[in-house]
Amino acid sequence: MRGGSLNQQSVIETLAFTGFGAAITYCLLSGKYLSFVTPRLAPYLAAAALMMFVWGGMGFARWFRPRHRSRFAHCFVITVPLVVMLLPFASLSASDVRSMDSLNALSDLALGAGGQVPVPGEAASLPGLDARRGIVDISKDSYAAWMAEISVNHALYEGYTVTVDGMYYGMDASAEGADFAVERLMMYCCVADLTPVGIRCVDADGLRPSGIADGEWVRVTGGLAAMPMGDGSGEWMEPYLRVSYVERIDAEGDGYLYAGY
């Protein structure tokens, strides 16, 4: 070692790798990573953070090896995402996910939401079902499974009173027979593939709170029914809620659903 002959590039690399590893670790421990990727990425991110710490440590070993020309631009590959991680983020709503905000996607995605095709009769094991009183109370944990169940086996529950929380999404004029949708965003791998999963709502009596905007959280209660829908590819029966009550509720964080969880 030669005193004072600091290898400035190694110092910068050590700081960058260690900082990035620390940022990933913080995101994992705080759960902030769930706003961007699914839980199944957690072990991969943990391994990546570990490797960043190893590389940071290796950089420290080179601090006192002289180097005349030091560069640092390559470190922006990790320091730019590091700074972006520190930015405050608001959760996304369906109106942010422009490429997938078709109403068709709602029921389509519901099919795959639970990871398997629902089988009639298996819903008895889903939480929130009170068959005797004809009530379905859908919590966040059972949301994906219930959307899949209702989408495929809606005939079994027609007339049931369903209560569901989710984000409000106003339908446009072309969405025949529906006034709005209540939905949550489903993530398959990362926030880039967020897709709305939800159910149509028909608000014939104008019960919606005035001035409600897309992305606001609502609790909707209504009777389950089905209406005929069709396009060039065929016809089908589409489930919807005949709204009897709507209220604003506090936002559930980002409220994302994760496929397979």
Added chain:
Amino acid sequence: MTRVPAYAVTGFLDSGKTTLLSGMLACEEQPALAVQFESGEEELAASDGIERLAIRAIEVERDPSGAASRIAGRVKAKQPSALWIEWNGVMPFTKLHNLLLDDKLRPLVKLRGVAHCVDAERVESLLNGVGLAAREQLAACDMVIARNAGSPDALDRVSRAVRAINPGAPVYSAETESAAGVVRQELAYGKRSPIGMFSLVMAALTVGLFIGKRLLDSLNFPGNAVFSVFLGIILQAFPFLLIGTLLSSAIQVFVPQSLVERRFPKNLALGMLVAVFSGFLLPVCDCASIPVFRSLIRKKAPLPVAVTFMAAAPVINPVAIMSTWYAFNGDPGVAIARVALGVIASVLVGLVFAIPRMRANVSLAGGFDRAVCGAGIMDYSEMLAPRSGFLDKLSAYMRHAQAEFLNVGKYLVIGSFAAALLQTLGPDVSAAPTGLGGAASILFLMGMAFALSLCSSSDAAVARTFARQFPAGAVMGFLVFGPMMDIKNAVMLSCGFTGKFIVRLMAVTGAVCFAAAYAYSVWMGVR
């Protein structure tokens, strides 16, 4: 005591070092000391007030401390205003740097700048043929002076080679009358502290991003969505890029080129089979397959085989198969069709690159290791160090992986940001006109796959949402083309491959995937 500024001139034999040094010493107004570690055909021009000292390279090799003592003794005796060094052309620059940091010399002298001389007519053959010492000298310099570079073409050729090894170093033509004066002035200007500059840029970046995002939010621009999608793609892609660079560096460091040349199947059909089978076994997305593809090319694996591997792996690996099966509700038909079309398309794309005309101008930088040299990340003293023991190799492996990760990673960051912008601000899929014909639908969804740059482990879920709006062939085009080629991949390929090759690869992949998806449409009875 103020340390005497030292300026070094490096370069291979007969590259014009002595001529340049003579020119610069002629500009020197104060008494200076010139130390030559090389005696070439040309003598250093005599100038008033210039003290000369010659040290043979063999002295530095045998007794570096003695060489440092000789220079220190002369500096103490003459107290020059500057120390000018003509370094030996075949010795690594690291030896000079260590010499100047010797305990006897370090309190007296501080290295301020290094100019490297090259001959424009020999620069490429020199860098490819002489070995690491020539690259090491070039990588360590602050500027390059090129002789025989009077024409713009020659200067451009030198600039390209320099950019691959020492990005950011300015190149001057030695034919300019004032070259020596300009170089003298630039060297004396000195450098800012990299840590200080880095801190400054990071502070500006942090403040800029925080203020910028707040400003965009207040203007109702979807900055929140753009940055969220960008970070989502980065966080899901970085671990896979890491796996890819670790695999790719293992090939680079542990697998000798002779082994690849000897053991790799010479038969094209067998090679294709190996490539497809390897794709089945590699449970990673396209972020990992591109670095491995680069390594295969560097190790002289046949181009058609490497292309087939790169195209097949992201489509037919176990993760992609499972996610397709899962997204389409356990319907094996879609997953089977995706694998079958993926294999057919990747083999066809690979075969196109068996045509001699398609194999021209593939790699950048004349074949030397751009991942390491290009980024200027790796310390060349590490590259020159012997790699005999396992620990030496392990250390070299980790450093190589680090350099590769940072070098390819910058293209991933740029590609991810472009994809995030396009995904947030680009065309709305749901607004696509209904009733598009089979061919138009396929082209539309292939375009969307290119723009969205989704991970091949999750694209099936998005494709599922298109299944009602678009015919099966178009959805299959999305599922097969997207993992093979998207914005992120195209940008990542530009690290190591020529623009012409990337355009050819994109065009061939697009045409083959379109044909495969259209044939699938016909087979399914939907046109």
